[in-house]
Amino acid sequence: MRIGRDLNQLVDMLEAFLRNQREKRLHYSELSKIFIRLRKLDKEKFLEYIKRMPSKDLGDILLSLSENVLEEALEALSVKKLVSTIKRLESDDATDLLQDIEDIDEELAAEILEGLDYKEQEEIQLLKSYEEDQAGAYMQTEVFVASDSETVKETIERFRILKVNGELENVSSVFITGDYKNLVATISLEDIILFDLNNSFKELIIKSPEKYKPRYVRDVDDIEDVAKLFREYDLSAIPVVDDHGYLLGRITMDDIYDIVQEIATEQIYNFAGVDEDVETGKIVLNVSRNRGKWQFLNMCTAFFAASVIGRFQGTIEGLPALAVLMPIVASMGGNTGNQALTVMVRQLAVGDVDNSNWLQSLVKEILVAVMNGFIFAVLVASGSYMWFKNFKISIIMGIAILVNFAIAGLCGTMIPLFLKKMNTDPAVGSSILLTMITDALGFFIFLGMAKIFIY
Template sequence: MQELKEYLESNNRDELHFSEIVNILKQYNEEKFSEAIKLIPKDILGDVALELPDRYFDDMIASLDVQDLVEAVKELESDDQVDFMQELREHDEEIASEVFKRLDRDDQKDITQLQAYKEAEAGSYMQVELFTATEDEIVKDTIKRFSKLKKSNEIENVHNLFITTKNSILLYSIDLDDLLTFNFEKTFQNNIEESEESYEPITAGDKDDIKDVVNLFKEYNLFVMPIVTNDRKLIGRITSDDIHDIINEQATEQMYNLVGLNDDVEEDEEILKAGKQRASWLGLNLITAILASIIIGLFSDILDSIVALAVLMPIVASMGGNAGTQTLTVVVRQLTLGDISPNDAKRIIIKEVSISLLNGFLFAIIMGIIATLWFEIDKLGIVIALSMIINLLMAGFFGATIPLLLEKMRVDPAIGSTVILTTVTDIVGFFSFLGLATIIL
């Protein structure tokens, strides 16, 4: 507790880093945490709460009264207000309703506006706080207004000045460093007409898919993007820190989906809920394992006569599984990043199959020599070498094809891909190895 007090006392408001406070809070047990959270200044309490892992949110709510929560929400930007209220609603609907009632009408309006958007729409991620100027406004007047708002902490994280018509139609976007080159005695329209620079803004519609917005940020290396309606009316902005959070969320979701898990469930503290979800995928995996076992059972006679096959069999399946997972991970990630266009399917499949074949031949030679020296059985090396090539070929093909096919079907390419791929590589691996052994040996 002393460490937190010293940190808060030794820094003024602008020097406080939410991540530092969060790192200190995470060191405390439940009792100390409940006491420590009350020491956090109310004007930064909301930011700290959103930085904390979800499991701490319940303890925080239990330690604070409704008015504390109201003050915390008031100090947040609109997009963060929505996130906080969503967390609060999931914790306790009654408390969330009471907090919402005590907020200012403007805050209530902003929250309601943003909550009306679907989860994947750009509008649900934007903040409505904007600093704008009209095209006929004198530059020096805008700078004075900006300085006044900044000193009073009414605006923050301003990277660009948006120039609009009087009815809020977006015309231009000006970086603040470019603004310094303007003639302060003239209007924005006069400055822009005299400049050789282009101030045409890169925008996104409020109903656009957030994934497309993320790709635009990456493509143009943006710090901020204005969000407009269909008639180009400026209604909000998305900043790079929001995009960073979205990318982290997408990466986490993708990792969980690859193994059949849901990130929301896994971050929940309810053991039964997480266990139930994992059990469903483990059950599916059990079915695929039984299928592989049935394949093995078809060749029980040759397994009984040549024990070496049982020893070498897992190697073929394991190599195929790992090779396929490598391909799958690469393709899924490239699809997520937008690096694969609709016409790239053939190129991707050929590339991944070629890589798998190259590795297949390499490890076929290595394993063929090892098997021959190890068991001294005639043609056993040929059997495992051919099986290795076949399985790695299929691993590369299906590792690339499965996510591409799911993407075409508008299904998240990460969901269930690993289970499908493992089934294919196991069955192909066992069948090719034991089938070739039956024919050749």
């Protein structure tokens, strides 16, 4: 839906929403957009409506605010309201919001935590205990569970009550647990709707145990692997268990959309030598420091490439045209190598290239590099000739381009494969390493041949 840009329109929408809460005319993502726009137009009105929002909707809105705006909102809200807001969120969102609050005001976060029930505190502590890349950090502890001795009818009745009280959302399957609260089956609503109501789940499961065998992940599993599982098996949710098979919670597809996107962002950033976590933070000094690390590495490799030129100062002094042309060899080699590198890194990441077919990719890349190397060798040699009218330099330029293309194709493919083999991320640092090689070798081949054949 389109959100009005006008202050009056926004206020009208919020008033209508507050009047007709039961009808839930606005999705939380729309409400969030309204508040973000409202804040830009009128801070006072923004704070007024933040205070008037019911707890059940406020949490999602607060989660969507940027750090600065959230800080303003927190100042306007009472601890009591914040406690009731956190209580209405699902556990994973509650944990995220409390974390955001803690980043702004540790004391306030502690006060809110104290206001929660013991069980809620425990859940949040559990979720906070996981590392950022572990499945447990993404799960919500709210799941609809039925014991295997329960009948379908009893379960549906329980489900009805939870739904009416608004305590359940996005349920696509029921997790069935056995005598020791261990997960024994996952049954989708599609199947439940067709069951005989008077049967217990145990009786139904025994008829076709394979069909209901639960697919699950461990709380300590890598979240990237979980995302792969969602894609491979077209899941909309998956239960999370601990190492005793005890059901802890579930991960739903809305987290997975975010994770797939985050993985991609991380990869894009890794290429350029920037860190995703640091960049999304607000502290400029951290950004500088983090990017500086890679700039430092780049400085070292640039000095190394320069040292190659340094060996040919005499050659350049006699023929400054060489200094003019040499960056073309380096630049084009770098560009070609980066194309191969990018394709390789991405195909390794999405699993299109693996142990079994990397040789095919290598052959393809070298073929492409050599084919285009020939074409651009001719073009660049011609261009150089038109410019400097020096036949020898042009031939050397052409050969240097061809050789540097081949090296670029080879290194652009091999560097990520090598880094993968070493169990490090093929994206991190590979571009700087590649550029060092194509620069240094580009200068060396071009100036080296010039030294031999022109003098």
